[in-house]
Structure formats: C-alpha cells, structure tokens
Amino acid sequence: QVQLQESGPGLVKPSETLSLICTVSGVSISSGSYYWTWIRHHPGKGLEWIGYTHYSGSTNYNPSLKSRVTLSIDMSKNQFSLDLNFVTAADTATYYCARARLQNDFDRWGQGTLVTVSS
C-alpha cells in the first residue's frame, strides 16, 4: 500500500525557509514511473502545484515560485523534500506531497500539513 507522509515545522517566521520532508512507503522513490510532487492549498482558494522532482534528478517548478523553491530527493531514505525560501504570510497553506503519474495526474497524496508563516 502506497503511503506518503509530510513532516516539518508547522510555524515558520517571515523571511525564513520553509522545509518539509515527504516519506514514501510502499513504492520505491527510484521508480521511473512517477514524479514526486508538492502541492499547496491556501484557505478558500484552489490547489496550487509547486513542483516535482524525479529520481533521475530532473525537476520542474511552477514559475510563480521557481526563484524560491528547491526540491530534492533522497533515495536512500525513500524521501523527497521541499525548501521554500523567504516566506511571507502568503505562503501560509496546507502543503501536500503527492505522487504524479507520467500523465501528470496525482494519484496518491499525503495527509497534508498546515504551515503558518508568522512572527
């Protein structure tokens, strides 16, 4: 059974870095059939795709966040991670890690973690 689980701080100060880890179980993150993805959900708004990483090292970022985002993958731990720099209150959201199939739909999701940006 494929499971994804986000972990990381629930509170980040403005201008600092939001860092989250997604631990994957039930499937190897080195499978070439999937992209490992971060998506966020602002209260009252639609879902926003942040970016994805692939075991090959390739990444694809949403241009709206590209200057502040780094995604990386740790195959030894079957984890992938998100770093979002210089956060503001606008980055307060529920962050999901998800598995994207090659057709770019998202078929498995973590439970989500609420991250609040506040001093």
Place this chain on the structure above:
Amino acid sequence: DIQMTQSPSSLSASVGDRVTITCRASQNIAFHLNWYQQKPGIPPKLLISAASGLQSGVPSRFSGGGSGTDFTLTISSLQPEDFATFSCQQSHTSPWTFGQGTKVEL
C-alpha cells in the same frame, strides 16, 4: 498559465439528485483533464483522469466528459458520502493548474 474555471462554485443538492459540475480551460487541453474529490481534513482523491477515465475503486455513478476546453463531472445519483469539494486539474501544459473547486452541499 492555463486558467481553469469551475461552475458553479457551490451547489446544494439532495441524496439521489443528478449533479453536474463544469470545468472550462482557458485554452485547448484536448482530453488532459482530471477530477478530484476532497473532504475536510482528507487529502484530494483522484476520481477521473484523462477526462473520462474512472479510477479503480471509484463508484460508477461518477462520470466525466468533454474535450478541448469544456468538461463535465457528473454524479448520477448523489449519495451521502459524496458531499465534498470537487476540483478539476489540467495536465496538458506545465505548470499544472487546478480549478477553484465546487462545493457540493446538502
């Protein structure tokens, strides 16, 4: 970016009703459209991919249609567990974008 617009943003319905939600893309996305269901505190669940491909385990009362710019999600007979928010997502062109969601309420 491709903009995805859903209508309505919310609707009230009763058990047994037939419900249709519309999603419109700002440009032609062929059949690259996916539908998700989300309930409070639970992550989104992929219901339909590639416009009409029902995912394994999803009840057959759910169906998707359309191509190009206009798509629909239909629930043929609404069940109590279907009250949720439904979102569309285009998988044609990066960045992948979602509609704002349609809340189906009792």
